[in-house]
Amino acid sequence: MKHSRVTARAHTNIALIKYWGKRDTTLFLPMNSSLSLTLDEFYTDTTVSFIDGDQDVFFLNGVEQPLEECVKISKFIELFRTQSSIKSAVLVESHNHVPTAAGLASSASAFAALGTALNELFVLRMDKQTLSTFVRQGSGSATRSIYGGFVEWQMGIETDGSDSYAIKVDDADWNIAMLTIPVNTRKKEISSREGMKLTVETSPFYPAWVEQAGQDIKAIKQAINNQDFIALGELTEANGMKMHGTMLGANPPFSYWEPLTVKVLQRIREIRGQGIPCYYTMDAGPNVKVICQADKADEIKKLLDQSFPDNTTIISGVGKDAYLLSVE
Structure with missing residues (x-):
């Protein structure tokens, strides 16, 4: 029809x-x-x-x-x-x-x-x-x-x-949530597409990244299967930082990080050191995402908002499949 x-x-x-x-x-x-x-x-x-x-x-x-x-x-x-x-x-x-x-x-x-x-x-x-x-x-x-x-x-x-x-x-x-800390929402100087292309073509670190990413995905699927949040978080954080490391090896080198990015990452490590499991990741930009347990999300948000009052943290739960809202 x-x-x-x-x-x-x-x-x-x-x-x-x-x-x-x-x-x-x-x-x-x-x-x-x-x-x-x-x-x-x-x-x-x-x-x-x-x-x-x-x-x-x-x-x-x-x-x-x-x-x-x-x-x-x-x-x-x-x-x-x-x-x-x-x-x-x-x-x-x-x-x-x-x-x-x-x-x-x-x-x-x-x-x-x-x-x-x-x-x-x-x-x-x-x-x-x-x-x-x-x-x-x-x-x-x-x-x-x-x-x-x-x-x-x-x-x-x-x-x-x-x-x-x-x-x-x-x-x-199984008690999963993610926090987003906006660091800078202006248009990036280097688009994701440009950064990706430059990294692939010039970074000597890139082949190792591809090999390691294959190992990481096997490991994280096992962590998910076991509902092992700590392993999930550690793999997430390490993989994201390895991706950003490949960019520093590009010619010319580049980075999406800003001074506030570094401060946010340090604060997340401090919160984790206080016994609250939380792990960061970043895409091709300065904004930080934090995977955490859902029942700890409000507590982590409060700590981050206190440290960065001009950068309000947003809590997200787990989204569902794409779906139809209406058909006429």
């Missing part, structure tokens, strides 16, 4: 074992597998509907986007259009529910929500695993936002990307 209007929601995710480097920049195929935690606090709602005319139209947070952005979205929509007998243009209305102060990239939830909605609008009936290979081509990390809980994005080996998809590892329903 053809639908006229579909709305979907997807949550953002934070990688615990990082994705850093592509083996194919067109299909967004990663150099290593990664594993993430989906967060309930940050999400995107996207509505898609068929419209008359030859051109797709894209609104973000109520503002019509310029041609450059619309071209990117149209290219993504075309992935779904080519799988369907329906060739109509599409209106995309996307709303990011990601606090501005969080400094969290919303591309993962954005493309996961858009893909989930388009899958229904074009009546394709893809299962989640297949859908994850489609949303990957909008944003690599969107692959993981198709699912809730702990999610693995398997790197795959095929050149067409058919085996590079996401699978749910665990529901993460």
Whole structure:
């Protein structure tokens, strides 16, 4: 049955074992597998509907986007259009529910929500695993936002990307939470894509990173299976710092850290030294995320807010699978 209007929601995710480097920049195929935690606090709602005319139209947070952005979205929509007998243009209305102060990239939830909605609008009936290979081509990390809980994005080996998809590892329903401490939410001088490319091409540390990431993902999946929070946290923290270490080996060297970043990391180590288990990680930016036990989240937030009153910490629980909000 053809639908006229579909709305979907997807949550953002934070990688615990990082994705850093592509083996194919067109299909967004990663150099290593990664594993993430989906967060309930940050999400995107996207509505898609068929419209008359030859051109797709894209609104973000109520503002019509310029041609450059619309071209990117149209290219993504075309992935779904080519799988369907329906060739109509599409209106995309996307709303990011990601606090501005969080400094969290919303591309993962954005493309996961858009893909989930388009899958229904074009009546394709893809299962989640297949859908994850489609949303990957909008944003690599969107692959993981198709699912809730702990999610693995398997790197795959095929050149067409058919085996590079996401699978749910665990529901993460065992006292897990994550804190976000916004350090700087301005636009980065070096984008993630640029930083990734420079690291892969010039850092002598990079091959060791790829090898170690493969070992880390096996170890963290065992920790999840055992519900061993300490092992989970230690692996998360070590993997994130190794990723940032590869950047210092690039030519020219670069870093996303800022002075406040270092102070936040030190404070988290101090809190851990007081007997409260908590472990930090960072993506390609200065903002710090902390994985902790959910029943300790309020206590850790209070301590961090006292130390950094101008950088309010945000608590997130575990997000769920991408899903449909309405179908007309």
